[in-house]
Amino acid sequence: MAAEILYHGEPNGPSLSVLAALVESGLDIECRHIDFLRGERHRIEGAAQTLASDMAVEGEGPVLLKDGETMSEAVFLAQYFDDCAGGCGLQPSDAYAHWEMMMWCRQTTERLAPAVAYLGNMAYSQKVVTAMDEDSFSAIIDSIFSEDLRARWQDLRDDVVDAAKLEDSKAKVAQFVERVEDKLADGRDWLMGDFSIADLETYAWLRPMAELEASAFTGKTHCSAWMERLEARPSVQKALARATTDNPAHAFAPGPEINRWG
Incomplete structure (x- = not known):
């Protein structure tokens, strides 16, 4: 068995x-x-220490298995x-810049990600889960x-369907697009x-919204150009x-819990 194995879903959200x-x-x-929609994240062979993935605030996200330990959160x-790479440019070396990046990522995880999920x-997962037979669904629930x-x-x-959560989620997506636009305005x-990491994490959650919440991106030229740069990046x-x-942007499974405090 490989020393480390990354288990991931379709390249959307945290898996992307x-x-x-x-x-x-x-x-x-x-x-x-x-x-993820078959509950396979909760039945990883060789996983002995699963607290990090069991209690991940990210919900159904990727899992790195290392020496029996499941590591999670994008x-x-x-x-x-x-x-592990000795610094490949994903994190600022300056202490303040690093703090700023982590604060941005926290806001992405706590506000944007639950809304997008x-x-x-x-839009995409509810009909799949609703159509499951009782035995298949029970097997998933029992493993969580x-x-x-x-x-x-x-x-x-x-x-x-919670109408208030739906509208609040739409508002939070629009607010975050505006936030990205303002950040890039200079x-x-x-x-x-x-x-x-802030670019990857934010882009990965905003990417599927370009279709679902297209109006939020209208007139946001800086944000749109930034997304095009990320889309073209070789790693992406x-x-x-x-x-x-055919369309990984439609691949969703239950994600982060919506922040009770807005």
Whole structure:
């Protein structure tokens, strides 16, 4: 068995950012595609220490298996790759710039990611989960440790749509696009000045919204140009090439819990 194996879904959201970060690092780590909507993330062979993946706030995101330990959360995994590579340019070396990047990533994880996941699951995943037979769905639910994550799966199964959460999610996507636009208004190419994890993480969550919430991007020329630069980046192209479906931007599974405090 390989010393490290990266289990990932379709290149969308956290799987896209982690796959691209791995390419940026140049590390030789085996990648294995799993189907999040079949609950395969919770049944990884050889996983003995699973707390990090069981309690991941990211929800159904990629998992790095190392010596029986499951490592999770896209931002942390990207940092791990950068550290293992001896610094491949994913993290600023300046202390303040590093803090700024981590604050941006935290806001992406806590505000943007839950909004995108909610909209994406409502648009694409709910009908898949609703159509599952009872035995298949029960097998998934029984394998999930986190009560919060089980509840989000059950909501999909029960065809629960919260109109307030839907509108709040749309607003948060629009707000984050505006935030990116403002950050790039000084002519910089990347969010932190130099390319970093913040670019990959933000882009990976915004990319599927270009279709679902197209109006949020109207007139946002800086943001649109930044997304085009990321789309053309070799690491992103290599990550997208791992897709097993025609449109990986439609691939969602229950994601981060929506922040109760807005």
